[in-house]
Amino acid sequence: MVEFIFLALLLMVPVVYFVVTVGQLQGGSFAVVGAADQAAKVFVAQSNPAGAQRAAEQTVLVALKDYGYSPEQASFEVSCDRSDCSSAGATVSVVVRLDVPLPMMPFADAGQLMASRVSATATQVVGRYR
Numbered sequence: 001m002v003e004f005i006f007l008a009l010l011l012m013v014p015v016v017y018f019v020v021t022v023g024q025l026q027g028g029s030f031a032v033v034g035a036a037d038q039a040a041k042v043f044v045a046q047s048n049p050a051g052a053q054r055a056a057e058q059t060v061l062v063a064l065k066d067y068g069y070s071p072e073q074a075s076f077e078v079s080c081d082r083s084d085c086s087s088a089g090a091t092v093s094v095v096v097r098l099d100v101p102l103p104m105m106p107f108a109d110a111g112q113l114m115a116s117r118v119s120a121t122a123t124q125v126v127g128r129y130r
Helices: 001-045 047-068
Strands: 074-080 091-101 114-125
Touching: 001 047, 001 074, 001 091, 001 114, 047 074, 047 091
Parallel strands: none
Antiparallel strands: 074 091, 091 114
């Protein structure tokens, strides 16, 4: 009985930690996909390029906050295939990157302990009619 409890505890803790870490990575993947998609849609809906950049940034921050990630863990960039991103037919791409921390680590930020970096790209075309 004692051997079974000892071995079960010794084997189950790493398995459970692995499952929780994979869940964190999956949650981070969902967060960046949603943030990139929504930011691209918001960017092409704006007529002012400077306002579009700010709106896309706010969209990324809100989407990541909904999944429980802080702005310090993420970065994003917007690129266009033309010099004028707000012209009709321009293709706008948004890339969002997120550093997913290891779960249940009290000092993960100080030690830069990250499970992985996940990223997603979303592309939208600026419509002719607004």
